[in-house]
Amino acid sequence: MGTLLQSTLFYLILLHSWRISANKDGEWKSATATYSKDKDGSLITDGACGYGDLHRASYGRYSAGLSTILFNRGSTCGACYEIRCVNHILWCLIGSPSVILTATDFCPPNYGLSADYGGWCNFPKEHFEMSEAAFSEIAKRKADIVPIQYRRVKCQRSGGLKFTMTGSLLFYQVLITNVGLDGEVVAVKVKGSRTGWIPMARNWGQNWHCSVDLQRQPLSFEVTIIGGRTLTSYNVAPANWQFGQTFEGKQFQQ
CATH class of the missing domain: 2.40.40.10 (RlpA-like domain)
Known part of the structure; x- marks a missing residue:
């Protein structure tokens, strides 16, 4: 009964959030x-x-x-x-x-x-x-x-998307802020100079992570917002980027 109640509650939350997104x-x-x-x-x-x-x-x-x-x-x-x-x-x-x-x-x-x-x-x-x-x-x-x-x-932002690097050797995480238009990020991919595009998982809030060593590579990002638009910012971070640094990419335009 508890599992059924939890499933029903989760469904209601998803349904409500879909209605909010759709309108x-x-x-x-x-x-x-x-x-x-x-x-x-x-x-x-x-x-x-x-x-x-x-x-x-x-x-x-x-x-x-x-x-x-x-x-x-x-x-x-x-x-x-x-x-x-x-x-x-x-x-x-x-x-x-x-x-x-x-x-x-x-x-x-x-x-x-x-x-x-x-x-x-x-x-x-x-x-x-x-x-x-x-x-x-x-x-x-x-x-x-x-x-x-x-x-x-729609969110009105000054400047581009901001990417703040955190993590460790085999746990890379990025915080994405200053997102225009829908503001709500639903998918993120990262690409190093020695990798293809790597899908990232939401860790919490707008922190996204993947278990890959991306150090000593310039990094590019592909960000998708809830309205379906995707923005790609190439070589946002240089090869010598460090954890704790923040870099600026492109911005979603009206």
Whole structure:
């Protein structure tokens, strides 16, 4: 019975994420939002997407943690959402202004609390945990939780895709950030000067890995986003690249 329940839950999450992807630039949907108090009102700490310092990753204050059903096991990392506060005359700012956010973290469920009081991210709630600075652009800080509407939008990025190298001799990993258009990466391949194209597996968030020694080779990357478009950046990293370094490739164009 437990296995059947888990399978059904997993199917529902996949079905919901497919609907979100299929309508990622479509109509507004209803959800809720709270904010997290961090230094200078921004989200700056490590999150479940693996971006590290969000200011260095160029997401900063315009970042959000997503509830389980929206986070979709990390595949939604990097996606962009337009958020606006609605239907609350006391807390929503006049005119219902909107803000664009990037999915950078996971808002974990708390089944010890009800979905209406503290368990904002319990399945199947659709919820955004915003930075205080971004939240204050759509609602009053005094609010604990506000009703919102959201929709997927194209990500506007400055510069190219960024590739940060980590790993070890036989475990190569790359973090991909600053992805334009859909923002959501679904497949990655890497190619050294002495290899063919090697498919990489998602490790966590937007960290992708393969068990190959790629040191002392210039590296090229093939990145596919959820809309189906693929971008190839040749010789992004030189032969003398080092773990911990970040290199910039091409960018998806409108």
